[in-house]
Amino acid sequence: MRVRGVVAALAAWSMIGCGGSGSPPASSGPSYALEIVGGLDQVAEASLAVAEPPAVRVLRDGEPVAGERIDFRIIDGDGNGTIVVTSGADGVARMPIWVLGPVLGPQRLLATLLSAPSITRNFVAQAVAPVAESALFHSRFAHPAADTVIAVSASSEPRQFSLLGPPGVRVISRSGAAVRGHPVQWSVVSGGAQILAADGVTDSLGAAGLRFVSFPTRAGDTVAIAATVPGVAAPNSHTWLFVVEAGQVATMVVLEGGDQVAASGTAVPIRPRIRLLDDYGNVVGAQALSFIVRTGGGTIGGVDSVWGGDEAPDTSFIAPEWVLGAPGPQVLRVRLGPLNIPWEFTSVEIRATATAP
Structure with missing residues (x-):
């Protein structure tokens, strides 16, 4: 019985080696693939969306397939999370939006065909720092600069301006994102005041403002203070006017x-x-x-x-x-x-x- 089994096995290997009818049949299941159709290799400002959302086409035996679910998942960069999108009649599944995370450098997203999880496609985008484009000058935080005169009471003590209400500026990129660390130059144009403290660079909100100013004590004196933001489109400077008013009755x-x-x-x-x-x-x-x-x-x-x-x-x-x-x-x-x-x-x-x- 053992000899007969060994002979049968050798005969089978022989038939395989000769390409006979003993060859295993080809797989009869469909062949799936994912094809990238948009959103590859992009560059965008950190914390903002890429210009073209990632998109893949689902193919089965080379033909587009509708109704397949694609999992778009952020795997590097801490962006806007995970979403599942179903392919349309053209076989395309497109992520609605890809917002990059706040960390500069490469960020990666993985598209996975849920019916065949081994089939994936990678998308890589570069998150870059916002580039200063324009300066928004204001008299009160988040409000446009006005041409009105700002009244200050006569005092020998320096006038302090708070974060929520200084004459100041906000530097933004073309997309409107705050630009941090951009230089701002302050100067007294006229009136004899002295700037004791002011923000020389923008903060995380893109804002910079006056902090302490010593004004003259004579009522009616007018002081002009200017802020200039180098490296942005015009208008890149603004001048605020301050008028000294009488203080408390003494x-x-x-x-x-x-x-x-x-x-x-x-x-x-x-x-x-x-x-x-x-x-x-x-x-x-x-x-x-x-x-x-x-x-x-x-x-x-x-x-x-x-x-x-x-x-x-x-x-x-x-x-x-x-x-x-x-x-x-x-x-x-x-x-x-x-x-x-x-x-x-x-x-x-x-x-x-x-x-x-």
Whole structure:
């Protein structure tokens, strides 16, 4: 029995070697293939989509096949994830969008035929850094630059500008992506200010702004500060205007109407006039004053105290009518702010003398 089996085996090998009818039959199953039809070897900015989404055509025995599912999967680069696309009548399955990851360099995507997972195609794209194309200047973060003047209060302390609100610039690429690390040059064009701190390069949002500026203290002075962004299309510079305004009231000055003499029960001939100044001698307007009769028993505006006062064209304040009381010394107190507040910011006393009728 063993001899007969060995002979049979040798006979079979002989038939195979001679190409006889004992040859194994060819596979009768269909032959699948994936053909790349678009999206190969592209270059795009990191974190942005490639121009042409990857696409493959499913072939069965050389003919396009509809209804086959293709798995598009990011395997290197941390892009926009995985998606399964079904081939159309032309056999083509196209990924809707391929967004590259944030890391510069080659990024890879694998297309797999799910009905035959061993059949795959690779796509490679290069993620490059955004190239600076234009500069967007703004007065407030994310808002266009305006031609209006920016007011700053007179102060010997440097003015600080915050990240959310500086005069600044945002540098972007042609696609609108933020460009990080691009140089920005700041300069005082006129007005005598001093830039103490400013962003010399853009941050991760492509933004750079002023940080600390020392302005002059004289009200009405105008300062022009410019930012220039080299290497981008025009307009690549912008100038902001700042005007110095008076600061907080520090001093009250009696311009006229002090030390008057009038008969008891009558008004002083000149209504007292007061001017308000800040720490730097700038005139301060648009303030509310309280007028209070402190000594003598007279009236101010018909009562013993009143909140108000008329602002004159020269930015001084004129007291209401002051009627003196009993003969003797009279004192009118003028203070900043409304009546009956528990504290006093700034005040001045105006004296007069009432004579017997």
